[in-house]
Amino acid sequence: MHTNIGPTCALYPMPSTLVGATVGGRANFLAIAHIGILNNVAPQYLTVSLKKFRHTAKGIHQTGTFSICLPTKSMVLAADYVGIVSGAKVDKSRIFDVFYGELETAPMIRECPVNMELKLHQVIDLPAHEVFVGELVASHVAPEALDKGKVDLEKVKPLLFDYASGWYWSLGEPVAPCWRAGRDYQPQQTEEEGR
Template identity: 55%
Template sequence: MTSIGPVNALYPMPATLVGANVNGKPNFLAVAHVGILNHGTPQYLSIGLAKIHYTNKGILENKSFSICLPSEDLMVETDYCGIMTGKKTDKAALFDVFYGDLKTAPMIRQCPVSMELKLHDVLDFKTHDIFIGELAETYADDGVLTDGAVDMAKLRPLLFDRSFRDRGNACL
């Protein structure tokens, strides 16, 4: 084995679109670092967002957020949500937005899979907020299901691979 330093080797990861209502309007942010904290019931997921993001305010205000899984077909829209700020741009206008039982976690109908989460806890780091959400419900397009479960081959998730950026290539 060769030591290569403290290099995160957990790539590629699925790119996601995280949704929250901010000032009463839906907003989406591209996020590639989503964590699965457990597989039991209730199930908890985490996202880490830099404190500068507009979306953080909405998650804190509404105590809810969504995690939507775009397919490869949404590469342009996902990239746009990653480079534009919701402070100046209505990114929700790109999508057909819907709400589930929580009523405050906007989701994207064009994403084959969307999950709504109730905010469970926030870990407050100097530069980032780590939001831990309790999974409330998952919505999936019938076309990505096999025997009632999400089939990643059918989903064709958009993948984020930072190692490509580190080598000078595109990351989405």
């Protein structure tokens, strides 16, 4: 028998991302693990879920833009640091080598192999969180993280976040090819069907 442990969100691991915004004219980043993919054909919408009154949220409201950057596992100390101190108290604009893209106000991080810039599409106001839905405008990828023009996970080495253990994890081995492995699946016949 499985144990009912109550309404415990168990969708982890999630990629641990760094979300950037310009707040009061200054770049600010925070760690965000609660992200989502809403519409993966154009226009592509991604979400970031920020607890209400986060300093970074002010910047997203001010500029209507933000970024989602993927730190590589070797960046764990800085990636965690921006997740435990607030830009309201500490200047986080110089921790990373910052650059800007098409939107000009969504700060991105050179040290991150993958950076996406987004235009604010909608804000979903929930009891404890604001969910920012952003339209993906451009993705900036370091050449060493690309393989034949595609993002290569093995090279990105993303940081994964697990709520239950409270630890960062890293990727394991690839398992099987998507959209192909199922072709080898053999449905098991029940005794009745077999008769």
